[in-house]
Amino acid sequence: MCRIGAIKSLNYVHPSKALQLMNSQQKGHDNSGFAMVMQDLGGIFEKYKQFPTLSLACTDEGLKIAEEILATIGFRQVFEWIPETNRQPGMDIQAMPNYVFRTFDYPEQFKDAPQREKEELLTNTRLQLRFAMERDQIGFAYSFWPDVITLKEIGDPRDIGTFFGLWEADDSFTAKNITAQCRQNTNYAIVRYAAHPFFLQGYVTLTNGENTFYQKNNEFQASLNPAYIGFESDSQCFLYTMHYMHRQLGWPLSYYKHIITPLPFEEVVQREDKDELLAIRQSLANLEINGPNTIIGTLPDFTMWVVCDAKKLRPIVVGHTEDTVVFSSEVCGINEILPDRNWETDIYPNEREIVVVDNNLEVQRWKQ
């Protein structure tokens, strides 16, 4: 089973916190991998916030292909961070030869392009990289977006932490938002892309659970956007639904719950907004989910949220202090990194709410 966690803080946080958060829950996951997305970056990336950073794991051949593609499009590198890896015998990690975290300036012709156009360029470039490196698995392009870094690896999360030197906290590699998960998709084939969190255009989701309506979601989403690809994990559907609703349709976050777990008809017809809710249910019936799950996500503005399915639920706790909010599958994870918080104010989200945390760490509970 997956265990998921997220940290949102007023201060920059080092990923060691995320490792600690997840390590205490290791009995719940199977130590088969570690993946995290860092948003609103601090440290060495802080002054490059407006520039897109590519998160890539690849072979030498893959790197060559990627560099050619980026150069052809006209991206100009402005910064690079090479993690100091620490390979020791007996480590449980299937590391790739290269980990590339490079920040670029936009091609000259996009300098004055509208924001949306730049964003489409970034996504198209990432997809191009992904397709070019897909054969023989010579590389994995996880994210290419401003102020975002993604790391995914197969193996024991503790060894992965050691390999990347992430156990030692410092100020150089930090973020105000970190989402993390400790498992590969061990039910099916192990594919690096299948590890949560998933990222698309500023949107992140990670899930503990199943999506029983995977086939319906998948078949419907496949025709909505060329970036809705992969589907190696049934949980990718949750990301695409959020992206479609929030970015493409421009609907507020609160409607996510109405799409994935619509209210029963008998409740809808009692409501003032029944016309809207029925229209949503009709038009997006294929995005409904059914299955036990908890979904944590972030929006491009770094708002962090969590929802559960409407019936079967998977555990999730939200604990907070003055300057930090932590989401965790198990409360022991929060105890680990926020030992002094008032646990009486912990939130256990229910089946009809979205818990939302904004950048001021105001925690809101929205009833569906």
Next chain:
Amino acid sequence: METVKINDLACNDLPWKVIYDTERCTLCGSCVAACTFDAIAPKVERRRKSFSDTETPEPKIKFSATPVIAQKNVIKNYCRGCGVCERVCPNNAIRAERNPDSRFQVVYQAATGTGPKRGGRNNLEVAARTLDTLRVGRISQMTDPSLDAQRHTFDCLAPLGRILPATSLPFSVGPDGALHKNGTTPPTRWIYPVIIGDMSIGALSWRMWEAVSMAVAYLNEECGLPVRMCSGEGGMPVRLLTSKYLKYMILQIASGHFGWNRIIKAMPHMTEDPAGVLIKIGQGAKPGDGGLLMAAKVASHIQAIRGVPKADLLSPPNHQGLYSIEESVQKMFLSFNAAFKFRVPVAIKVAASATSVSVFNNLVRDPYNIVGGFFLDGINGGTGAAHEISLDHTGHPVVSKLRDCYLAAVAQGRQGQIPLWAAGGLGKTGNLAADAFKMFCLGANGVFTGKLILQLAGCLGNDHGRCNACNTGLCPAGITTQEPVLVRRLNPDRVAENIVNYFLGMDQELRKLMAPIGNSSLPIGRSDCLVATDKAVADRLQVQYVC
């Protein structure tokens, strides 16, 4: 000695033989009175009996005239095997027995110059049913626990009406951060996923039609199941048209346009909108044959409702004024949408055919968004009168065709925009919930059923040639007749009760199927929860093959 007259009709030429026991019969006459086909009659037989009334055998012969009940060897009055004689006989003295050596097909046509006609049933059984080779295979266990059919809530509803893609919804975000609908969208109704399918008041006796209507009203008003019923082609009583119960009725128009004069005249007096309008282009049980109401059934009240004289009423197999799908969309659908001021969904019913997907594609791509449902009808269904050759030898099964239409929608990202409703032999084994559920998984939003409703009313017919006399107006169960004496055999309250109970049971059974696959709403298109035990079926329907 009798001469053998080989060309005369004999009882052993007929599909059913009446087996009669003189010893048990008290000559009460019940069977003769009850037989609506006049297939049996009393007659006197000359009986020879040898006996001996002495201590040693001294045979004597006695002849006597013995009254008996005998089967008629008249082509018009052949026994249909309905079994009413047996039901009514207090002494078990008479019954009909299937004649495996029947020469009926040959002698009927040779004698009359026309093929046999009968009530709508396909009797040519050549293969096992496709749906019976499918199982609900995805039973959730550890990772995805099943729901509890008793404890959880389930949304067992299906849409009827055109559904817009989300990008076309007239939504804007208000200052309150909420979505607001600023424009109109096509009317859509969420209804029970099983519609009682189009059997006209004319095909059915008035008591039967009333019983179905009562059951539908009861299911809605008392049981909370929004079941809808389609009128069939033939109009409705004005009292119903102007009552609040109209909202439970889907009005049908077919190529004969029967009954629409009254409907149109009633429009200004309607207090509710109907649940929908169904334009019947064709039906699956007898494609190309059109509707057929024999003059025998056109009683005075049918003449009044339809505005016709007593004559055979034929709905042509096609709509005479329509030449193409595009035209049907533009003319017919727009007219009917406009007639109810775009408040009532308008759907189409077509026979499953080689070109069903083309028709569906045309409709789903229509820019006016006015087709609110695609009702696909396959063989094995049907309740009306038709030529036997149409029933037995024409038509297209619905299962693969429904699947094709759904997959065509998926390929275009248009699934759900025109709800798919399927019929054709569903519930034939008596369990509609299982058949319906499998059709949902293959892509149907809902199903419609007719024949099963007749069975619930006490229909004695079956798919093995029993009775099948709906066309004659002599229905021995009072279901498909307009003869007052026969109609009174039917107790409409009991029929309504049967239908209501069946639907309540079916609703439970649907939950029992949704719970183990972990779904709380209908699994439309979830073919991943089906498995097929037949490889060919699995390949054709794109379902997992298991063995």
